[in-house]
Amino acid sequence: MTNLQTLCLVGGMCVVTFGIRYVLLPFSGRIRLSPQVQRALGYVPPAVLTAIIVPMSLMPGGQGLNLSLHNSYLVGALATVLIGWIGKNLLITIVGGMSVFLAWQWVLSAGVL
Amino acid sequence: MQSRKAEFFKGARDTLPLIIGAIPFGIIFGTLSAGAGLSIAGTMGMSLFVFAGSSQFIAMGMVAAGTAWPMIVLTTFVVNFRHLLYTATLLPYLQKLPRRWQALLAFGLTDETFVISVGRWCQGDDSPHKRWYQLGSMVFMYSNWNLCTAVGIVAGQMLKGIGGWGLDFAMVAAFIGMVLPYLKDRPNYCAVLVAGVSSLVFHGLPHQLGLIVAALLGVAGGVLADGLLASKPVRAVKEQGE
Numbered sequence: 001m002t003n004l005q006t007l008c009l010v011g012g013m014c015v016v017t018f019g020i021r022y023v024l025l026p027f028s029g030r031i032r033l034s035p036q037v038q039r040a041l042g043y044v045p046p047a048v049l050t051a052i053i054v055p056m057s058l059m060p061g062g063q064g065l066n067l068s069l070h071n072s073y074l075v076g077a078l079a080t081v082l083i084g085w086i087g088k089n090l091l092i093t094i095v096g097g098m099s100v101f102l103a104w105q106w107v108l109s110a111g112v113l
Numbered sequence: 114m115q116s117r118k119a120e121f122f123k124g125a126r127d128t129l130p131l132i133i134g135a136i137p138f139g140i141i142f143g144t145l146s147a148g149a150g151l152s153i154a155g156t157m158g159m160s161l162f163v164f165a166g167s168s169q170f171i172a173m174g175m176v177a178a179g180t181a182w183p184m185i186v187l188t189t190f191v192v193n194f195r196h197l198l199y200t201a202t203l204l205p206y207l208q209k210l211p212r213r214w215q216a217l218l219a220f221g222l223t224d225e226t227f228v229i230s231v232g233r234w235c236q237g238d239d240s241p242h243k244r245w246y247q248l249g250s251m252v253f254m255y256s257n258w259n260l261c262t263a264v265g266i267v268a269g270q271m272l273k274g275i276g277g278w279g280l281d282f283a284m285v286a287a288f289i290g291m292v293l294p295y296l297k298d299r300p301n302y303c304a305v306l307v308a309g310v311s312s313l314v315f316h317g318l319p320h321q322l323g324l325i326v327a328a329l330l331g332v333a334g335g336v337l338a339d340g341l342l343a344s345k346p347v348r349a350v351k352e353q354g355e
Contacts (some may be wrong), residue, residue, distance in 0.1 A: 001150060001151060001152070001155070001176060001182075001280075004180050005152070006151065006152055006155035007160075007259075008182050008183075009155065009161060009176075009182040009185055009186065010155055010158040010159055010163065010173070011162075011342045012157065012182065012183070012185075012186035012189070013162075013165075013168070013169075013185070013186055014162040014163050015161045015167065015191045016186055016189050016190045016193065017163050017164070017165050017189060017193045017196070018148075018219065018220055019285075020132075020190070020194060020196045020197050020198055020200075021193075021197075021199070021219040021220065021222045022200070022215070022216060022219035022220075023200075024197065024200045024201055024204060025200065025208070025215040025216075026212075026215075026217060028204050028207065028208035028211075029208060031204060031208075031280075032207065033204060036232070038202075038205070038219040038337045039336070039339065040264075040335070041198060041202040041332075042202070042335075043301065043332045043336065044195075044198040044199065044201075044202055044328070044332060045224075045227070045228050045231070045291070045292075045295065045301065045307070045332075045334030046203075046295040046296070046301055046304055046305050046330050046331070046335075047304045047305065047308040047328045047329075047331025047334075047335065048195045048198070048224070048260070048308070048324075049224065049228075049288045049291055049310040050277075050292055050304075050305045050309045050327075051293070051308045051309070051312040051314065051324050051328045051331060052167060052284075052288060052324065052325075052330060053120055053285050053288045053289060053314045054308075054309040054313060055312050055313060055323075056285050056311075056318050057285055057347055058285070058313060059313070059316060060134035061207075065313070069301050070270050072279065072282075073279070073320070075284065075290060076282050076285065076286065077285055077286075078178055079274050080285070080286045080289045080290070081293070082315055082330060083290055084289060084293040085293065089129070089345045090290045090291075091129070091130035091133060092131035092283075093130075093286070093289065093293070094130055094132060094133055094134040094283070094286045094287050095292040097282075097285075097286035097289065097290075098137070098282065098283055098286050101279065101282045101286070102187045102279075102332075104318065105278075105279055106312070110204075112185060
């Protein structure tokens with residue numbers, strides 16, 4: 001990429017991202033959200049996050065479904081869910097899940113399975 | 114009542130677990146630049162001015178694949194479109210703020226800061242300083258993200274194979290940790306289930322459109338379940354669950 005192309009890329013991404021995050025605010029005085037819409041928006045965080053997590057875990061690398069034990073993303077994700085379910089502590093969930101993932105990758109690379 | 118400073122640091126502290134999750138993710142983003150063909154300035158510039166982790170990753174992958182920049186910007190638009198829903202969710206709270214505050218908080222409205230600060234805004238107390246909570250979360254995320262990007266750029270020059278370590282799993286772990294607290298009633302289970310299944314079904318759509326489609330279907334699933342459950346007598350719902 002040339003310097004100019006890089007500048008266009010970063011500038012374009014910046015404008016687009018900030019624009020999306022900001023655009024509703026100047027009009028917010030005129031926007032009235034009904035209680036139904038507000039309740040619907042409550043489902044936004046879990047729905048969006050899940051839509052990001054699931055393909056990353058079940059289709060790592062963007063290839064087809066990989067539901068085997070050789071998929072350390074899947075094993076790590078299941079372990080993270082389990083740890084989070086039992087522990088109910090965000091920090092332990094993230095660190096624990098990451099540890100299981102790295103340990104499983106090591107197991108796979110050592111050729112144990 | 115909490116002071117501004119107390120709110121700021123509370124916001125930063127509550128974001129700490131997610132920061133831990135973002136550290137490997139930020140580092141790996143920096144390391145990828147070496148192999149992808151994006152200059153150090155371009156890589157750092159993305160973290161400084163775009164500040165949207167998953168879209169930065171996708172952009173990096175597209176740069177590596179030789180995609181033209183307008184296509185990458187278009188994809189960024191689609192991938193980050195979910196943030197419009199975030200602003201919409203926070204609208205009742207942010208609309209009372211001065212324009213400058215709105216712009217500042219909008220710039221830092223990442224997945225992590227949104228999920229953490231929406232919890233604070235929704236709390237019943239009428240503290241006038243809740244904005245400082247969100248600012249604390251966002252400043253902490255931003256400094257960490259840029260520091261990690263810089264560390265990653267240096268690490269990428271030194272450790273050539275670091276891209277293959279799978280450190281991007283940290284994002285999956287952090288996001289799972291963020292979803293779990295929502296799984297407290299059936300509509301939320303339904304939203305997650307629908308979003309998850311449709312994210313696989315629509316994964317093949319161009320420009321990562323599948324993410325938006327799956328998210329919207331997930332929200333629809335939650336609303337639908339909410340409506341169905343509300344129309345039944347409470348006892349019937351309870352009996353089903355036991």
